[in-house]
Amino acid sequence: MKKWLALAAALLISGCSEKSETQAPAETTAATPAATEAPAPTGPQKVVIYNWTEYIPAAVLEQFTKETGIEVEYATYESNEAMYAKIKLMEGKGYDVAVPSTFYVEKMRKEGLIQPIKKDMLANYGNLDANMMNKPYDPNNDFSVPYLWGATSIAINNKDVDASKITKWADLWKPEYAGKLMIMDDVRDNFYVGLRVAGFQNNSTNEEEIKAAYEKLKTLWPSIKVINSDSPKTPLIQGNVSIGAIWNGEAYMAQQEMEDLQYIYPEEGAVLWVDSFVIPKGAANVENAHKFIDFMLRAESAKAAIEELGYAAPNTAGIALLDEALRNNKTVFPAAEDIAKGSFHQDLGDTVLVYEKYWELLKAGQ
Amino acid sequence: MAPIFRWGFLGLILTLIYIPILVLVVNSFNASKYGIKWGGFTFKWYEKFWNNDGLMTAALNSLTVSIVAASVATVIGTLAAVALHRYQFKGKALLSSMVFVSMLTPEIVMAISLLIVFMALGIKLGFISLVIGHITFCLPFVIVAVYSRLKGFDMKMLEAARDLGASESSIFWKIILPLALPAVAAGWLLSFTLSLDDVIVSAFVTGPGYEILPLKVYSMVRVGVSPEVNAISTILLVVSLVLVVISQLLLREDK
Numbered sequence: 001m002k003k004w005l006a007l008a009a010a011l012l013i014s015g016c017s018e019k020s021e022t023q024a025p026a027e028t029t030a031a032t033p034a035a036t037e038a039p040a041p042t043g044p045q046k047v048v049i050y051n052w053t054e055y056i057p058a059a060v061l062e063q064f065t066k067e068t069g070i071e072v073e074y075a076t077y078e079s080n081e082a083m084y085a086k087i088k089l090m091e092g093k094g095y096d097v098a099v100p101s102t103f104y105v106e107k108m109r110k111e112g113l114i115q116p117i118k119k120d121m122l123a124n125y126g127n128l129d130a131n132m133m134n135k136p137y138d139p140n141n142d143f144s145v146p147y148l149w150g151a152t153s154i155a156i157n158n159k160d161v162d163a164s165k166i167t168k169w170a171d172l173w174k175p176e177y178a179g180k181l182m183i184m185d186d187v188r189d190n191f192y193v194g195l196r197v198a199g200f201q202n203n204s205t206n207e208e209e210i211k212a213a214y215e216k217l218k219t220l221w222p223s224i225k226v227i228n229s230d231s232p233k234t235p236l237i238q239g240n241v242s243i244g245a246i247w248n249g250e251a252y253m254a255q256q257e258m259e260d261l262q263y264i265y266p267e268e269g270a271v272l273w274v275d276s277f278v279i280p281k282g283a284a285n286v287e288n289a290h291k292f293i294d295f296m297l298r299a300e301s302a303k304a305a306i307e308e309l310g311y312a313a314p315n316t317a318g319i320a321l322l323d324e325a326l327r328n329n330k331t332v333f334p335a336a337e338d339i340a341k342g343s344f345h346q347d348l349g350d351t352v353l354v355y356e357k358y359w360e361l362l363k364a365g366q
Numbered sequence: 367m368a369p370i371f372r373w374g375f376l377g378l379i380l381t382l383i384y385i386p387i388l389v390l391v392v393n394s395f396n397a398s399k400y401g402i403k404w405g406g407f408t409f410k411w412y413e414k415f416w417n418n419d420g421l422m423t424a425a426l427n428s429l430t431v432s433i434v435a436a437s438v439a440t441v442i443g444t445l446a447a448v449a450l451h452r453y454q455f456k457g458k459a460l461l462s463s464m465v466f467v468s469m470l471t472p473e474i475v476m477a478i479s480l481l482i483v484f485m486a487l488g489i490k491l492g493f494i495s496l497v498i499g500h501i502t503f504c505l506p507f508v509i510v511a512v513y514s515r516l517k518g519f520d521m522k523m524l525e526a527a528r529d530l531g532a533s534e535s536s537i538f539w540k541i542i543l544p545l546a547l548p549a550v551a552a553g554w555l556l557s558f559t560l561s562l563d564d565v566i567v568s569a570f571v572t573g574p575g576y577e578i579l580p581l582k583v584y585s586m587v588r589v590g591v592s593p594e595v596n597a598i599s600t601i602l603l604v605v606s607l608v609l610v611v612i613s614q615l616l617l618r619e620d621k
Contacts, residue, residue, distance in 0.1 A: 048574040052588035058420070074420065075574035078584035082569050089481050094491065095574060231590060237402050253590065257400060309589055 046071040047288040050083060050095040055148075055275075056296070057308045064295045070288050080104045087113055093282030096289040102273045105144045106137040106347040114143050114278040121290040124297035124317075131339055132274060132314035136346055144276035145293050148311040151334065151342060152189045153270035155251040158260040160242035168267040170197045172243065178223040182236070182244035185229040187359040188345045189271050190217060193245065196268040202343040205351045214358035221362060236261060249310040252331045263331040269341035270334070274314075306332070387603065394596035411597040418594060421582060425598055428562060428579040429605070431493070435500035436557035442501070443508025443557075444550050448542060450509070451516040452524075462513075469506040476503060477570040484571060491573030499571040500561040507560065508553035515549035516542070551613045558609070562602070 045068075049056070053076045061072045077083040080101050087098060092113050100108060108114045119125055128146065138144045154172070156163060160180065165171065172181060172193075183190055192202050194213030204210055226235045232246040233254035251263045277293045279286060295301060302318025305311075312332050313319070319327055326332065334342075348355075394412070398405025415421055449455075450462050468476075480502065484495045519542075527537050543550070565580045572578060579602075583595050 050574065053582045053585035054420075054592070055588055058418075073574045075572075075577060076582050076585035077569065078565065078581065078587065085478075086481075086570060089478065089570070090485065230587065231400075233590075234400065234402060237400065250590070253400075257402070 044071055045069060045285070045288055046073055047285050047292045048073045048075065048094065048096045048283075049292070050075050050077060050087070050098040052076060052099070055099065055309070057304045060296070060301045060304050063301075064292060068288075068291055068295070070291065072292075084108065084113075087280050091282055092280035093284070095280050096283040096285045097292055098278050098280060099147060099275050100144075100278060101275050102135075102137050103345045103347040105276050105278060108278065109138060109143045110347065113281055115281045115283070115286070116142050117145055117279065117293070118290060121287075122294045122297060124294055124299075127297050127299060127302070127315050127317040129314040129316045129319075131336060135274070135344055137274075137344055138276070144278050145297070146274045146276045146314045147296060148305060148309065148313050149272065149274040150311045151248045151265070151270040151272050152184070152186075152245055153248060153251075154264045154266060155236060155244050155246050155254070156262050156264065157236060157239070157242045157258075158262050163262050163264065166243070166264055166266075169193050170268075171266075172223075172245075173197070173220055177243055179225050180242040181220075181224045182226040182228060182232065182241040182246070183224055184232055184245060184247075185227050187355050189245070190362075191355050191359070192271050192343065192345070193217070202271075203346045203348060205348055207354055210351075210354050210358060214362065217362055221365070233257075248312075248331050248334075252310045252329065255331065265330075265334050265338040265341075267341070269343050270338065272339070272342035272344050274344070390596050391600050391603070393593065394600045396593070396596075399593060411593045412601075414592075415594040415597045415601075420577070421579070421594060421598065424577045424579045424582045425602075427493075427576060431496050431500060431578060432558050432561040435497050435504055435561045436554050438497070439501045439504035439508050439557045440550060440554040443505050443553055444512050444543075444546070446505075447509045447512035447516060447546075448538065450513055465506045465509050468502070469510070473503070473564075473566040477567040480567065481570045491571060492576040495571045495573070496568060496576060496578070499567050500557075500564065503564070503567060504557035504560055507556050508550075511553040511556065512546055512549045515546050519545065551616070555610065555613060559606070562606075 047070050049072060051074065056074075061074070064070065065072055075095065077086070083098060083100060084104055084107065087095065087108070088111070098114075105114075122145070125145075132146050132149055133141050154166060154169070156166060161177070165174075171177075191210065191213050194217040195202060195204055195209060198209070198212045198216040200206075200209045200213065204213075226241050226244075228235055231250075232244055233250040235241045236244050236246070237254055237257050248263060251261060255261050255263075277296065279289045279293075283289055296305075297315065299315065299317035299321055302313040302315035303321045306313050306318065306322060307326070310332065319333070395407050395409070396405055397408040397410065446465075450458065477499075480495075480499045481491075484491060484498075489495050489498075523541060524537055527541055532540070563580050565584055568578055568581055572581070579598065583591065583598075586592065586595065
C-alpha cells in the first residue's frame, strides 16, 4: 500500500515537472550546480548516503571514516519510488550518494537529477567487471557506478520437482506444477515472463504485446498458490510451494537452510537488476562522494558486501578474494552466458500505466 | 447458549488480534534466523540490537519524536477542543470542518505539502521538521477525541461554577480538565501510536541526520528483515503496554 502511494507521488511529481526537463538537457544542468556550490571546508568532513537499511556492511563504513576522517551520515528509504520522489522534490540537494535500482538510474539521468561521475577520481574503477558495465540504462556508465546486482529467476525444491524438466520460463505452465507456484508481487518482473513466453522482448511499449503477455499470464494464474515479495524464501523453505520466481539473493539465503533448493537460469533469460551509486546534482560534498564510491570499489569492500548481503558485486578483484565455495556458487554468480541472456528493465515512461492496468486485472482475477 | 456464543466470539477476535503479536514475541527469542522452525531459546537478537548503533539511535529518536509530538499535539488539541466547544467566534464552523479535512487528507498529500513548505521556509530537515510534521497529523485526532467528550458535559456545571465566582482559568483546571482527562489521555496515546509507526510523512520530512525506526525497518526489505526487528518490536510493545497501564492507573486515581 505504502509503495503504491509513493509510486503515485513519483508519477505526480514527474508529471508536473516535465516542462522544465525539456528545456534543460540533463548534461548541462547536472554539471553546473556542482561547480557553483563549493562545499564549506569548515567543521568535520562528511558524506550523506541515501540507501536501503544495512545495505552496506557497518564495518566497511567504519573503516571508511577511520581512513579518511569523513563522517558518514546514513539515511534510508523503503522504495525506489520514495527515494526518487524525495530527491526530485529537494531538487537533488541534501544527499551526496544515492543507490537507485536499474531503471531509476535511467529516469534520474534523463531528468537531470544526477551528475556525471568523475571517473578519474576513482582509482579502483578498474576492479569493475566489464560484463556488468555499459548497459542500456546508463550507456558508458557516465552517471552511475554499479554496486550490487542480482537476478529474478526460478528456484525449485529438488524433492518435489525434477530440475531437468525446468529449463525455461514456459515450463512453469506445465499442468503438473499447478498449485505449486509462487511469484513475487512485481509487475515488471511478471510481465517480463509473460512477454518472453508469448514470444516478445522485455521493455515492450506496444499495448498489443503487453495484452498478449497478460493473456498468457492469465492462463498461469490458476496455478499460482502464493504471491510473496516480503520474504519469498519462506514458502519454499516451509514447503508450501515447490517452484518460485525469486531473487537469487533470497535463494542463496534459503540454500543455507535447505539443501534441496536449486536455482535455475532459464533459456529465455532471467531478469537482471543492478543497484548503482549515483551522485545527486545538488550534492554538497561531491569530492567526498567520489572518495566514498572509490572506497566501495576496493576489493575488500566488495568482498565484505557480497559476504554479508548474499548479492554479487560486479567487482572482479573482490570476487577473487572470496571463498572458493561462494565464488563458484552459480546462484550468486551465474555463468557469463546466463548474464548475457538476462534482461534489464528500462524506464518506459507512461507505458508503465498500461502494465499496471493489466497487472491489476490479473490480481483481480479477470 | 448466548454466553457461550458471546465468549466464543470475543475469544476468536482476541486470538486473531493477539496471535501475530505472540508469534513475534516468541520469535524474538528464537535462535533460528528465519523464524520458520524453533531453533532454541536465545537472547542474541536483543544483544545484536543493543550493539547495533544505527538501530538503537533510530529507536531512541523515534521515541523522542513520538513523545514530544504527542505531548505538544495534546496540549494544542485540548485547548482547541475547549475553544470549539465553549466559545463562539468568527470562522468557528470553518475551523471545525477543517479539522476533519486534515484528518481525511491522504498522508502522501500531507507529506509532500509539508516538505514543500519546509523547503520554502528554509527549515532544515531533521528533528524539528519531523516533530512539526507529526504534530500536524496528530492534532485533529486529539481535537476530535476531546471535543466529543466535552459535548457530553452538562453545561450547567460550568455556569454554576461561574455563579459561585470561579475564574475562567479555575473552571478550566478544576472542572473541564479533570472531566476531560480520559479523552486527553486517549488523545495522547493515539497520537503517540500514530507518530511512532508513521512512515509516509516521516520519509519525506526527515533529513539525513535524523533516522527513525519505522523507516529503517521498512527499508530492510532489500536485504530481508532481520530478527533484530522482532526484538525491537517486543521492546516497543512492552514500552507501550507500560504507558497504557500507567495511564489507566492515573485515570483510576482521579475518579
